[in-house]
Amino acid sequence: MNIEAIDGGHVTSPQGFSAGxxxxxxxxxxxxxxxxxxxxxxxxxxxxVFTQNLVRSAPVQVSEKRAHSGRLQGVVVNxxxxxxxxxxxxxxxxELMAGxxxxxxxxxxxxxxxxxxxxxxxxxxxxxxxxxIPRIALSPNGGPDFALAIMTTDTKxxxxxxxxxxxxTTVFTVGGCAKGSGMIHPNMATMLSxxxxxANVDATLLKDLTKEVADTTYNMMTVDxxxxxxxxxxxxxxxxxxxxxxxxxxxxxxxxxQALLAVGTxxxxxxxxxxxxxxxxxxxxxxxxxxxxxxxxxxxxVALSSLVKTAVTGNDPNWGRILVAAGRSGSPVEVAxxxxxxxxxxxxxxxxxxxxxxxxxxxxxxxxxxxxxxxLGLGTHNATAWGCDLTTDYVHINADYRT
Amino acid sequence: MNIEAIDGGHVTSPQGFSAGxxxxxxxxxxxxxxxxxxxxxxxxxxxxVFTQNLVRSAPVQVSEKRAHSGRLQGVVVNxxxxxxxxxxxxxxxxELMAGxxxxxxxxxxxxxxxxxxxxxxxxxxxxxxxxxIPRIALSPNGGPDFALAIMTTDTKxxxxxxxxxxxxTTVFTVGGCAKGSGMIHPNMATMLSxxxxxANVDATLLKDLTKEVADTTYNMMTVDxxxxxxxxxxxxxxxxxxxxxxxxxxxxxxxxxQALLAVGTxxxxxxxxxxxxxxxxxxxxxxxxxxxxxxxxxxxxVALSSLVKTAVTGNDPNWGRILVAAGRSGSPVEVAxxxxxxxxxxxxxxxxxxxxxxxxxxxxxxxxxxxxxxxLGLGTHNATAWGCDLTTDYVHINADYRT
Numbered sequence: 001m002n003i004e005a006i007d008g009g010h011v012t013s014p015q016g017f018s019a020g021x022x023x024x025x026x027x028x029x030x031x032x033x034x035x036x037x038x039x040x041x042x043x044x045x046x047x048x049v050f051t052q053n054l055v056r057s058a059p060v061q062v063s064e065k066r067a068h069s070g071r072l073q074g075v076v077v078n079x080x081x082x083x084x085x086x087x088x089x090x091x092x093x094x095e096l097m098a099g100x101x102x103x104x105x106x107x108x109x110x111x112x113x114x115x116x117x118x119x120x121x122x123x124x125x126x127x128x129x130x131x132x133i134p135r136i137a138l139s140p141n142g143g144p145d146f147a148l149a150i151m152t153t154d155t156k157x158x159x160x161x162x163x164x165x166x167x168x169t170t171v172f173t174v175g176g177c178a179k180g181s182g183m184i185h186p187n188m189a190t191m192l193s194x195x196x197x198x199a200n201v202d203a204t205l206l207k208d209l210t211k212e213v214a215d216t217t218y219n220m221m222t223v224d225x226x227x228x229x230x231x232x233x234x235x236x237x238x239x240x241x242x243x244x245x246x247x248x249x250x251x252x253x254x255x256x257x258q259a260l261l262a263v264g265t266x267x268x269x270x271x272x273x274x275x276x277x278x279x280x281x282x283x284x285x286x287x288x289x290x291x292x293x294x295x296x297x298x299x300x301x302v303a304l305s306s307l308v309k310t311a312v313t314g315n316d317p318n319w320g321r322i323l324v325a326a327g328r329s330g331s332p333v334e335v336a337x338x339x340x341x342x343x344x345x346x347x348x349x350x351x352x353x354x355x356x357x358x359x360x361x362x363x364x365x366x367x368x369x370x371x372x373x374x375x376l377g378l379g380t381h382n383a384t385a386w387g388c389d390l391t392t393d394y395v396h397i398n399a400d401y402r403t
Numbered sequence: 404m405n406i407e408a409i410d411g412g413h414v415t416s417p418q419g420f421s422a423g424x425x426x427x428x429x430x431x432x433x434x435x436x437x438x439x440x441x442x443x444x445x446x447x448x449x450x451x452v453f454t455q456n457l458v459r460s461a462p463v464q465v466s467e468k469r470a471h472s473g474r475l476q477g478v479v480v481n482x483x484x485x486x487x488x489x490x491x492x493x494x495x496x497x498e499l500m501a502g503x504x505x506x507x508x509x510x511x512x513x514x515x516x517x518x519x520x521x522x523x524x525x526x527x528x529x530x531x532x533x534x535x536i537p538r539i540a541l542s543p544n545g546g547p548d549f550a551l552a553i554m555t556t557d558t559k560x561x562x563x564x565x566x567x568x569x570x571x572t573t574v575f576t577v578g579g580c581a582k583g584s585g586m587i588h589p590n591m592a593t594m595l596s597x598x599x600x601x602a603n604v605d606a607t608l609l610k611d612l613t614k615e616v617a618d619t620t621y622n623m624m625t626v627d628x629x630x631x632x633x634x635x636x637x638x639x640x641x642x643x644x645x646x647x648x649x650x651x652x653x654x655x656x657x658x659x660x661q662a663l664l665a666v667g668t669x670x671x672x673x674x675x676x677x678x679x680x681x682x683x684x685x686x687x688x689x690x691x692x693x694x695x696x697x698x699x700x701x702x703x704x705v706a707l708s709s710l711v712k713t714a715v716t717g718n719d720p721n722w723g724r725i726l727v728a729a730g731r732s733g734s735p736v737e738v739a740x741x742x743x744x745x746x747x748x749x750x751x752x753x754x755x756x757x758x759x760x761x762x763x764x765x766x767x768x769x770x771x772x773x774x775x776x777x778x779l780g781l782g783t784h785n786a787t788a789w790g791c792d793l794t795t796d797y798v799h800i801n802a803d804y805r806t
Contacts, residue, residue, distance in 0.1 A: 055730025055738055084723070085756050086738045120723035121756050307801060314802035320487070320523035327458025335458055335489045353488050353524050391802075392795035398713035399794075 001255045002165045003262055006173070009161025010143030013175035014198035016041040016240030019142035021149035024132030026125055027080035027118070035132040036149030038142075038194055039074030039105040044238035045203040046072035047210035048113070049218070051232060057120075058083050058090030060232060062098065063113040067234065070203030073111035075194060075234060076101035076133070077150045079179075083116035083124040093124045100133045113234060115192055117152055117179065147177040150192055153397065154180050158270040162262050164199075164255055171252075172199035172241035174259040178267040180223065180274050191271060193218065193233045195263055199256050200239035201246045208248075209260055210235045217264035220296060220385040222304045223275035235260070272386035273368075277393030280312050281369045284385045289376045294331035295383035301329035302372060303387030312370050312389040317361040319348040322372060337377030343370065350377065404658045405568045406665055409576070412564025413546030416578035417601035419444040419643030422545035424552035427535030429528055430483035430521070438535040439552030441545075441597060442477030442508040447641035448606040449475035450613035451516070452621070454635060460523075461486050461493030463635060465501065466516040470637065473606030476514035478597060478637060479504035479536070480553045482582075486519035486527040496527045503536045516637055518595055520582065521555055550580040553595055556800065557583050561673040565665050567602075567658055574655075575602035575644040577662040581670040583626065583677050594674060596621065596636045598666055602659050603642035604649045611651075612663055613638045620667035623699060623788040625707045626678035638663070675789035676771075680796030683715050684772045687788045692779045697734035698786035704732035705775060706790030715773050715792040720764040722751040725775060740780030746773065753780065 012019050021036035048067035050060050066072060076097060083090050083097075094114050102112040116124060147157035161175035178193035195213075214233050239245075246252045273281040284303045289295030302308055305325035311318040319340045326333045336351035343364040347356050370389075415422050424439035451470035453463050469475060479500060486493050486500075497517050505515040519527060550560035564578035581596035598616075617636050642648075649655045676684040687706045692698030705711055708728035714721040722743045729736045739754035746767040750759050773792075 053727060053730040054736045055726050086726075086754060087756075120727075306797075310798055310801035313798065316802070323458050323489075324456060324523075327456040333457045351489060353490075389802075390798055392798045394709075395713055395716065395793055395795045395798060398710060399717035399719070399792075 001171060003162050003255070003259050004165055006161040006163050009175055010159035011038060011146060011175045011177040011194055011196050012140050012143035013161035014173040014196045014240065016198055016238045017196045017236070018138040018140050019146035020136040020138045021142070021145040022132050022135045024078070024128045026078050026128050033145060033149035034080045035078045035129065035136065036146040037074060037076045037101055037105065037133070037136045037138065038146050039107065039138060040236055040238040041240065042238055043071050043073045043111055044236040045070060045201055045206045046234060046236050047203065047207040049210060049214040049233045055086065057116065058094040059114045059116045061091060062094040063115065063232070063234070066110055066113055069110070070207065071111060072113050072234070072236060073107040074101065074105050075113040075115060077115040077117070077192065078129060079150055079152050080118040081116055081122060081124050082118050082120045084120040085123055089123060093126055096126060097124065097129050100130055104133050104136065105138065115232060117150065117192060143175065143177065150177070150179045152179065153276060155274055158267055158274070160263050160266040160270070162259050164259050171243070172197060174199070174263050176263040176267050178271055180271045191218070191232065193267055195233070195235045195260065197237045197256070198239065198241035199237050199246055200241065200243055201237045201256060205246065205248050205253065206235060206237050209257055212257065213260045213264040216261060217268040220300060220383065221268040221272050222300060222385065222387045223272065269386055272388050275388035276397045277391040278388030279391050280389045282309070282312055282372065282387040282389060283369060284372045284374070284387065285382070286374045286376060287382045288379055289381040289383065290332055290379040292381045292383060295376070295381040296385070297331045298326050298329045298333070298374065298376065299383045299385035301325055302374065303385040306390055309387065309390035312365065313391050315362045315365040317342050317347055317358055317365065322374065323348065326374060332378055333376065334378065339375040339377070341373035343367070344373070404574060406565050406658065406662050407568055409564040409566050412578055413562035414441060414549060414578045414580040414597055414599050415543050415546035416564035417576040417599045417643065419601055419641045420599045420639070421541040421543050422549035423539040423541045424545070424548040425535050425538045427481070427531045429481050429531050436548060436552035437482045438532065438539065439549040440477060440479045440504055440508065440536070440539045440541065441549050442510065442541060443639055443641040444643065445641055446474050446476045446514055447639040448473060448604055448609045449637060449639050450606065450610040452613060452617040452636045458489070460519065461497040462517045462519045464494060465497040466518065466635070466637070469513055469516055472513070473610065474514060475516050475637070475639060476510040477504065477508050478516040478518060480518040480520070480595065481532060482553055482555050483521040484519055484525060484527050485521050485523045487523040488526055492526060496529055499529060500527065500532050503533055507536050507539065508541065518635060520553065520595060546578065546580065553580070553582045555582065556679060558677055561670055561677070563666050563669040563673070565662050567662050574646070575600060577602070577666050579666040579670050581674055583674045594621070594635065596670055598636070598638040598663065600638070600640045600659070600663070601642065601644035602640050602649060603644065603646055604640045604659060608649065608651050608656065609638060609640050612660055615660065616663045616667040619664060620671040623703060623786065624671040624675050625703060625788065625790045626675065671789050675791050678791035679800045680794040681791030682794050683792045685712070685715055685775065685790040685792060686772060687775045687777070687790065688785070689777045689779060690785045691782055692784040692786065693735055693782040695784045695786060698779070698784040699788070700734045701729050701732045701736070701777065701779065702786045702788035704728055705777065706788040709793055712790065712793035715768065716794050718765045718768040720745050720750055720761055720768065725777065726751065729777060735781055736779065737781065742778040742780070744776035746770070
């Protein structure tokens with residue numbers, strides 16, 4: 001079976017999913033889509049990964065409880081207000097919002113997840129939600145609008161889908177969308193991502209795959225240290241593509257795994273590239289780590305380092321900063337065994353300072369994607385992390401929005 | 404006994420310490436002091452705390468080995484070059500440099516510590532060091548010059564001293580100096596700090612006190628995540644003030660502890676305030692934490708949060724960002740028990756969003772020091788962390804130095 005990217009694919013590309021969105025005036029900007037609904041035409045196997053932050057918004061608490069059952073049929077999302085006053089009224093409002101969406105979609109209330117993103121500390125304008133939901137027209141082509149409605153300060157919507165094919169026949173499809181962090185007064189950064197598939201897969205297998213997708217893609221993506229633990233990822237599998245249930249250990253399970261990872265990887269790269277103020281996507285590939293956990297940890301630490309990020313901003317092939325960030329990661333690093341490549345050029349060789357054409361490498365760093373490759377020489381485990389550079393625009397976006 | 408700040412006090416304020424510095428042309432800027440020597444007139448009890456980073460410069464490795472004996476008589480420091488090519492020649496050069504300094508000071512070579520700070524990845528210009536050291540004139544008034552010679556991108560030297568007095572009589576004195584992080588191509592951020600005292604204290608007690616000072620002050624100070632684990636702190640106690648040895652558990656030991664903490668705290672505040680590009684010192688006080696480790700962890704996490712830092716840059720009383728940073732610290736945080744004060748004004752009350760005069764609090768945040776107070780309501784342990792805000796100047800300093 002082949003996994004092929006679908007040109008213009010989105011979250012409703014898989015069969016049996018529809019979505020829609022309206023401008024409900026929750027966002028300040030007039031006419032902006034800010035209330036979206038994504039539903040399956042039947043209850044779907046579902047699994048979620050939610051923020052590890054102990055300070056959690058009301059919708060996260062409600063959705064996590066509902067996803068725990070392994071079955072969901074849809075999710076309603078508003079942008080412009082995070083419903084995060086951190087009290088019981090927040091929980092009540094999230095449940096009311098989900099209830100309205102369930103009635104509009106004609107599904108069981110307990111199968112409707114809910115999310116809110118935007119301003120923190122202000123109660124949800126429930127009247128606007130109540131007026132908006134009945135106006136949402138659900139359609140199999142509604143994915144792009146849904147992706148727009150969940151955006152906050154994202155500069156572009158993020159959608160991606162792949163078809164799993166046997167020859168010319170599509171066996172099943174995986175689609176997804178995501179939003180990055182948004183900063184309005186006073187706020188809470190949130191990443192939201194929804195992945196759908198019409199594959200026929202039971203909830204237990206889906207749960208394991210969801211965790212793997214989160215660990216391998218979303219949890220390896222960082223814009224600043226503050227957002228990395230506020231992620232919410234929901235995966236819906238409604239089985240609309242038909243066929244027998246995909247069982248653990250089968251070839252189809254492996255293909256589904258790869259298709260989910262492909263969608264998760266691409267959305268994570270889009271999220272990192274559109275990090276606030278970013279001018280470069282930074283890809284950090286760690287190879288030959290002693291364990292997977294250590295390889296991931298080194299990759300993430302380097303991708304999050306302010307000094308590495310600003311070196312990328314300045315197109316500076318600074319192996320010293322890369323090495324020092326790796327060295328403080330808490331994972332084993334032996335300088336004498338470590339090599340560093342930047343844009344595929346070797347700039348530090350197993351502990352030795354080497355000559356390289358700095359002007360040339362600096363020039364290559366002007367590309368949209370800057371690839372940092374670290375060979376730890378300590379084992380066989382590899383990991384990739386995605387981040388973005390740190391520019392003065394990040395500071396402006398987060399410091400100056402009052403003015 | 405009273406602990407009194409000494410006006411214009413510095414690292415050679417305690418008896419028996421002398422220092423000096425010369426311009427050795429290691430720094431590019433002509434005439435800049437860049438080679439300093441601090442010595443005691445007799446071998447001193449000594450203890451050090453060194454970077455936890457696994458990627459360590461040569462001088463750190465040499466000094467750590469020598470400090471391990473519990474006895475040192477001096478330290479030689481150059482700025483402008485970090486002696487960090489990470490190979491054996493780096494180690495050899497550090498030992499040669501320490502040897503030259505020991506001969507000039509007339510002390511045992513093994514009692515001379517060494518430090519280098521500045522450009523990484525380039526061999527130390529040993530000829531300049533060799534020409535410079537004999538020109539250093541050691542004097543009890545040399546502390547300020549020594550503090551200047553260890554600077555890199557610091558905007559001002561950092562010295563502080565206190566006298567411990569019994570009535571009008573000085574029992575002993577504690578002095579210190581420090582430098583913050585410096586960024587030249589390609590570089591490694593390093594914090595250096597030296598504390599001296601003429602108190603008579605044995606090496607074992609001094610070692611414990613040094614660890615406490617580091618944990619309570621230097622390790623609670625953060626400019627960016629990258630520098631916080633590159634600290635080097637050396638404390639020298641030469642006993643020149645006379646009197647019987649200070650024994651563990653005595654009232655004098657407690658006074659010495661407080662005096663060392665006073666010097667460490669003030670130098671840490673100076674370092675944070677002079678963080679690259681900083682426009683505010685941020686003080687994060689966590690009270691009523693469940694354990695000391697958790698209180699420290701929450702304080703440090705909030706002080707390091709990019710979103711909290713940029714909120715301070717923008718004079719934004721953003722309790723949401725403070726709460727969310729605390730929530731991702733990994734320490735227990737219960738929103739319903741948490742209160743937040745900013746410049747002493749309550750802005751979030753035990754889980755409740757409250758009304759406060761945002762314009763007034765924002766105005767108060769224009770002060771040089773912004774104080775964030777977090778009451779966790781989970782115990783009795785308190786901790787303070789110091790940081791600085793994140794400005795566009797930080798990005799310029801670290802991204803644009805090539806241009």
